[in-house]
Amino acid sequence: AQSVTQLDSQVPVFEEAPVELRCNYSSSVSVYLFWYVQYPNQGLQLLLKYLSGSTLVKGINGFEAEFNKSQTSFHLRKPSVHISDTAEYFCAVSDRNFNKFYFGSGTKLNVKP
Amino acid sequence: DVKVTQSSRYLVKRTGEKVFLECVQDMDHENMFWYRQDPGLGLRLIYFSYDVKMKEKGDIPEGYSVSREKKERFSLILESASTNQTSMYLCASSPPQMNTEAFFGQGTRLTVV
Numbered sequence: 001a002q003s004v005t006q007l008d009s010q011v012p013v014f015e016e017a018p019v020e021l022r023c024n025y026s027s028s029v030s031v032y033l034f035w036y037v038q039y040p041n042q043g044l045q046l047l048l049k050y051l052s053g054s055t056l057v058k059g060i061n062g063f064e065a066e067f068n069k070s071q072t073s074f075h076l077r078k079p080s081v082h083i084s085d086t087a088e089y090f091c092a093v094s095d096r097n098f099n100k101f102y103f104g105s106g107t108k109l110n111v112k113p
Numbered sequence: 114d115v116k117v118t119q120s121s122r123y124l125v126k127r128t129g130e131k132v133f134l135e136c137v138q139d140m141d142h143e144n145m146f147w148y149r150q151d152p153g154l155g156l157r158l159i160y161f162s163y164d165v166k167m168k169e170k171g172d173i174p175e176g177y178s179v180s181r182e183k184k185e186r187f188s189l190i191l192e193s194a195s196t197n198q199t200s201m202y203l204c205a206s207s208p209p210q211m212n213t214e215a216f217f218g219q220g221t222r223l224t225v226v
Binding site for chain 1: 117122144146148153154155156157158161171203205207208209210212213214215216217218219220222
């Protein structure tokens with residue numbers, strides 16, 4: 001079975017500062033990894049995904065994430081955040097045996113002016 | 114663009130009522146999912162379906178059932194609503210290929226009084 005741990009439930013940060021949202025996963029099989037963003041009262045929107053190949057993945061809105069197999073991590077980063085990045089971010093994995101998705105508990109990013 | 118449509122954004126129901134949450138996708142996806150989202154718990158899988166009339170239990174199926182009579186439609190049924198089922202419900206769909214993401218609807222916020 002897969003599980004996903006997001007280590008920070010809330011991350012406050014000032015506008016234009018860098019941010020890292022942490023995600024660790026456990027799995028007995030190879031996985032695909034995803035980051036989603038959820039704005040208030042909305043569904044989830046895909047930010048980026050790691051399937052294979054380069055461990056550094058670039059997504060929308062200037063976000064990127066790095067897959068680290070040895071540390072089973074997939075941390076999300078942005079070098080300079082904007083007020084509009086205020087949202088909840090979810091890390092997810094899907095296993096290669098069946099396309100089910102497992103989500104972390106979410107990290108609320110609060111960007112302050 | 115993939116569109117996943119949930120029939121209601123907000124619902125208020127009484128304890129003991131039978132509740133139907135409807136979800137329709139327009140991309141001919143084989144897989145469909147129902148998640149429940151609660152603060153601090155992330156998204157938890159209730160049921161998923163990988164084909165018409167095929168379903169499997171997720172992590173928290175108790176108190177719920179599902180129906181998939183047509184490929185594009187996946188319904189979540191609360192047989193007898195209870196106050197602890199007050200939550201945000203998210204529907205998602207995905208193709209059967211393993212290396213693809215899930216696409217989400219806007220969510221239904223259900224309040225059981």
